[in-house]
Amino acid sequence: MDLDLTAAHKEFGRRARAWLAGHVPRRPLPSLETAEGFAAHRAWERELAADRWSVVSWPEEYGGRGAGIVEWLLFEEEYHGAGAPGRVSQNGISLLAPTLFDFGTSEQRARLLSPMARGETVWAQAWSEPEAGSDLASLRSTARRASGGWVLNGQKTWSSRAAFADRAFGLFRSDPAADRPHRGLTYLMFPLDADGVTVRPVGRLDGKPAFAELFLDDVFVPDEDVIGEPGQGWRIAMSATGDERGLTLRPPGRFLATAERLVREWRAHGDPSDTALRDRVADAVIGARAYQLYTWAGVARGAAGAPLGAESSLNKVFWSEHDIAVHETALDLLGTECGDWTEGYVFALAGPIYAGTNEIQRDLIAERLLGLPKGRR
Amino acid sequence: MRFLLDDEQRAFARSLDGMLTAAGTPAAARAWAAGEHAPGLAVWRGLGTAGVFALAAPEEHAGVGPLPVETAVAFVELGRHAVPGPLVETVASVALLSRLAELGSPDAAERLLPGLVGGSAVATLTLTGVGVGTGTDAGVGTGTGTDAGFDAGGTDTGAGSATGPRALDPDAATVLLAAGDGEIRLAPGHTDPRATLDPTRRSAGLLPGGERLASGAHADTAARRARDWAALATAAQCLGVGYALLDRTVAYVRRRAQFGVPVGSFQAVKHRLADVLVGLEFARPLVFGAAVALAGGDRQAEVDLAAAKVATGDAAHQAARAALQLHGAIGYTAEYDLSLWLLKARALRGAWGGPEEWRGRVVRAVGEVRAAGGRVPSGGECRRG
Numbered sequence: 001m002d003l004d005l006t007a008a009h010k011e012f013g014r015r016a017r018a019w020l021a022g023h024v025p026r027r028p029l030p031s032l033e034t035a036e037g038f039a040a041h042r043a044w045e046r047e048l049a050a051d052r053w054s055v056v057s058w059p060e061e062y063g064g065r066g067a068g069i070v071e072w073l074l075f076e077e078e079y080h081g082a083g084a085p086g087r088v089s090q091n092g093i094s095l096l097a098p099t100l101f102d103f104g105t106s107e108q109r110a111r112l113l114s115p116m117a118r119g120e121t122v123w124a125q126a127w128s129e130p131e132a133g134s135d136l137a138s139l140r141s142t143a144r145r146a147s148g149g150w151v152l153n154g155q156k157t158w159s160s161r162a163a164f165a166d167r168a169f170g171l172f173r174s175d176p177a178a179d180r181p182h183r184g185l186t187y188l189m190f191p192l193d194a195d196g197v198t199v200r201p202v203g204r205l206d207g208k209p210a211f212a213e214l215f216l217d218d219v220f221v222p223d224e225d226v227i228g229e230p231g232q233g234w235r236i237a238m239s240a241t242g243d244e245r246g247l248t249l250r251p252p253g254r255f256l257a258t259a260e261r262l263v264r265e266w267r268a269h270g271d272p273s274d275t276a277l278r279d280r281v282a283d284a285v286i287g288a289r290a291y292q293l294y295t296w297a298g299v300a301r302g303a304a305g306a307p308l309g310a311e312s313s314l315n316k317v318f319w320s321e322h323d324i325a326v327h328e329t330a331l332d333l334l335g336t337e338c339g340d341w342t343e344g345y346v347f348a349l350a351g352p353i354y355a356g357t358n359e360i361q362r363d364l365i366a367e368r369l370l371g372l373p374k375g376r377r
Numbered sequence: 378m379r380f381l382l383d384d385e386q387r388a389f390a391r392s393l394d395g396m397l398t399a400a401g402t403p404a405a406a407r408a409w410a411a412g413e414h415a416p417g418l419a420v421w422r423g424l425g426t427a428g429v430f431a432l433a434a435p436e437e438h439a440g441v442g443p444l445p446v447e448t449a450v451a452f453v454e455l456g457r458h459a460v461p462g463p464l465v466e467t468v469a470s471v472a473l474l475s476r477l478a479e480l481g482s483p484d485a486a487e488r489l490l491p492g493l494v495g496g497s498a499v500a501t502l503t504l505t506g507v508g509v510g511t512g513t514d515a516g517v518g519t520g521t522g523t524d525a526g527f528d529a530g531g532t533d534t535g536a537g538s539a540t541g542p543r544a545l546d547p548d549a550a551t552v553l554l555a556a557g558d559g560e561i562r563l564a565p566g567h568t569d570p571r572a573t574l575d576p577t578r579r580s581a582g583l584l585p586g587g588e589r590l591a592s593g594a595h596a597d598t599a600a601r602r603a604r605d606w607a608a609l610a611t612a613a614q615c616l617g618v619g620y621a622l623l624d625r626t627v628a629y630v631r632r633r634a635q636f637g638v639p640v641g642s643f644q645a646v647k648h649r650l651a652d653v654l655v656g657l658e659f660a661r662p663l664v665f666g667a668a669v670a671l672a673g674g675d676r677q678a679e680v681d682l683a684a685a686k687v688a689t690g691d692a693a694h695q696a697a698r699a700a701l702q703l704h705g706a707i708g709y710t711a712e713y714d715l716s717l718w719l720l721k722a723r724a725l726r727g728a729w730g731g732p733e734e735w736r737g738r739v740v741r742a743v744g745e746v747r748a749a750g751g752r753v754p755s756g757g758e759c760r761r762g
Contacts, residue, residue, distance in 0.1 A: 314655050375642035
């Protein structure tokens with residue numbers, strides 16, 4: 001058992017750090033959830049991609065560096081440690097791309113991945129519907145067979161980044177006669193400016209249009225934009241939501257950097273006699289370190305051949321609760337005028353809801369990891 | 378980078394698990410609580426034979442260590458089986474005597490380590506002036522230090538409080554070590570043991586005087602080593618206690634039926650246990666991370682030991698609260714074995730420094746570690762508006 005990095009890993013981390021030191025904007029970019037900020041973040045993706053730092057774990061042919069998971073985690077530690085901007089392309093990079101690598105065609109990978117890596121195509125997700133949230137398999141939007149493709153109808157909601165994004169991916173009911181709700185679903189991609197698509201931005205808690213409703217009215221999607229076999233969408237999508245809950249969405253570097261930043265704020269602004277608040281600052285450090293070490297343990301288990309299963313539910317509950325607690329602590333320390341922390345706080349509040357609510361995750365933990373009997377949800 | 382127990386370490390855990398299951402540790406713990414140490418000491422000798430106490434000692438003093446990772450593996454099992462006695466204190470004493478030998482004072486190690494390592498002798502220990510309390514959870518108001526630095530010559534007032542530090546189970550021990558404040562001595566005796574919340578853990582003061590084993594900087598250095606090993610062993614033991622509570626409760630709620638279904642099928646029950654598992658699973662890597670850092674002499678050990686102590690204490694405490702609630706009234710009885718772990722979880726949370734002491738240490742140490750790595754700019758950076 002060790003935590004030693006190889007010389008090659010250390011060198012990779014050093015190179016990332018050096019590049020970031022020379023490129024990370026000195027002043028934070030405007031909020032990602034505004035038109036101006038979205039454009040600025042898109043430009044940042046282009047800058048990352050120009051030197052092959054936007055998708056380090058992808059193969060070189062798609063703009064990556066073929067980095068292994070250890071290198072990727074080190075990159076993320078350096079990235080967040082350097083205070084680099086949030087990733088506007090995250091939905092595409094961490095959810096759609098793994099799906100394309102596993103289930104897409106080589107034509108789809110060749111056509112879609114490089115523009116994604118350069119921030120030219122920013123992707124939104126289209127899972128939830130007004131009547132299908134946690135019970136996603138009850139979704140009603142349809143995909144009807146047409147010559148050379150499919151015709152989409154229905155309504156999607158809570159579509160993150162859709163207010164400013166270019167394209168979306170999601171599940172549609174292609175076989176209304178299927179015997180079970182999660183059968184007969186197909187995974188499709190479509191442009192957000194296609195004929196028949198209406199995007200209605202929705203203000204999140206702070207009013208910023210971080211997500212949107214999508215209305216689909218006879219939207220034609222060619223066969224080339226179906227991922228995997230028609231009718232197999234549920235299985236394909238679930239492989240991606242595992243990624244979303246687990247490692248690929250929330251690498252520990254993000255929480256380590258936030259905890260370090262909170263400690264600095266505490267040193268600058270904290271009242272040393274306020275041990276109650278100091279204890280919560282400590283918990284930010286402890287939680288981030290726990291998450292980092294848990295991740296290294298998961299990497300080691302993965303290298304030993306164990307798949308990431310329901311453990312991703314443990315991950316999701318942990319980081320989402322931790323993220324809120326850290327930001328609550330920051331607000332109690334600094335007040336609510338501090339723009340970076342309040343924006344982070346609003347973002348963190350969504351954590352226990354998206355990517356499968358924490359209630360669903362706790363059901364999965366109890367049933368799949370503890371072996372408790374299934375009951376009514 | 379392979380942050381995973383190897384086959385040998387897992388086999389060690391399994392063999393201890395098998396041995397302790399066969400030994401009937403709950404009965405030994407109950408006898409220990411009644412003042413009958415013989416069954417517990419029989420288990421103790423078995424642990425000595427299995428090499429548990431050898432892990433903290435070097436080869437030249439009858440040991441196989443220092444092996445902090447294996448020590449953590451062992452203490453998880455000791456917690457899981459509710460083994461009674463000053464286990465942490467003995468391992469920390471072995472670490473302390475080994476450190477003294479390294480520093481050029483091997484006499485005490487030569488005399489005392491063979492018995493301690495072999496399991497025929499039992500040690501208890503008090504530590505003062507190293508920023509944490511003693512092993513007996515005396516509480517902040519009655520003698521554990523708060524917020525003292527790493528400097529053994531620091532301001533920890535726990536040592537000098539009116540009641541003095543309390544040692545765990547000195548009536549079962551043959552080696553009574555009082556360390557800190559610039560000296561290490563073999564205490565000549567102890568006061569009358571008193572009951573604590575956990576009936577298997579009784580505490581007493583160590584008498585002044587006795588043979589002085591070391592003084593000055595060497596004594597402080599050795600005391601700090603003992604503190605680190607005590608924190609690691611307590612955290613690991615606490616983790617094992619937490620897993621035992623979870624495992625027993627999961628088994629119970631699968632079996633116990635109300636309203637015609639197992640109570641474990643109710644969402645309120647499932648979610649509470651899911652949270653217990655989250656707590657334990659994220660405390661566990663902190664324990665082994667601390668062990669790896671300690672083995673490597675890494676400065677990160679200062680943060681990781683503190684983090685492990687806090688997180689395991691919280692996780693086991695959360696497990697205990699859930700276990701009691703989900704067992705209902707049967708769990709509230711002394712007769713039912715669950716009580717052994719319920720009370721131990723509470724005791725270990727405060728043993729060798731309570732959560733607030735170790736949290737204070739985290740905040741101090743993280744700056745020192747990062748500063749050593751050259752990463753931390755100073756000052757706040759709040760961007761208003």
